Amino acid sequence: MHANDTGAVAPAPVPMDTPTPSPGQTETTRQTLIRIMPDLLSGFAWLIWFTFLLLPVLFDLHGVAAFDVTGNVTFILTGLVLVLASSTALTEAHLIRSGLFAGVVFVLAWWF
């Protein structure tokens, strides 16, 4: 007869501060991150466009008044097209393209 068959109960493991997540739980968190990543990327692109391209022109910030109004408007429109392309790429699940367009919006906003 095996020793475990005597009816003795093994001591319960001492609970840790941070319970180890099960593989199923880890997968769920990763999936959630993957699910919200496109929305975050899209939100980031829109935020950059609004904050660093649209607002400075509307309120004459960062010395944009030194440039021609038409020139400023064309760069706002360029940023808008890139943001729209980024959002559209997300709906098509073209994540790399979406990321590239969002990255160029960031570069454009910084350079602007």
Place this chain on the structure above:
Amino acid sequence: MNTTHPAFNPAIAYGVYKTRRLAFFIAGLTAFVMSTYFVVGYLVDGTRFRDWGVNEWFFALPGIGICLVMTAMQIVLYAKDSKAATLTTVIAVGVAAGFSILSEIGQGMERDNLRMTSRSLQSPTYQAIVASMASASSATHTPYAYDLQQAQERLATCRKKVRQGIYRDCAESEARLQAIRDMIHSTSAAQSERALALAQTAKAMERDENNYHPLVNLIRNSFGWTGIVASFALSLTIIVFFEYAFHYLGRLI
């Protein structure tokens, strides 16, 4: 089309189509405005439409027309099915996109140039040099004016005395006068040289490449390029991605 699929909703599909068509229209409008802004600005030397007369419109209208045709060509070609593209279509896309890219890059580079020049002109060092130039070029006071006057008077007195037979000659007075004239000449030459050196320094500082945007400076220092090449590379990158976004939006409608 399978309209019985549970995930398919015609209303949503039509909404998506309309949104993408609007995005493509905005892209086309942007491309047209960017090209026109540069081409008309180049042809008429400015875009102050309100101040234009017949002469300016005479040059501007062909520019607007060219940009309109090129952008319309882009819109038509980008919205076409790329799988059915022929060699002619590819060439046409190349011509339209090339024209658009070049004109749009020109606008970006002009912005960089304007920013760099205005920062250079506002630099305190440049302002100080310009102020020195102004004082150097307007200086009319000669430090030896009094000495010159004295020497001329003494020579006149000496000549008078020579005529009266008191003095034999005025060699000493003439030598003194000549020495003062030489000093005045050398001082004037030194002032001119200083003014010229200041002008050359000011000219170099009018376009100080360190005043380019930090992104342009990053490219400039990373690759050892001149400011204008780095500015071109940055504008090219942004505009190529814009054109790609334009093409991408057209392909999806």
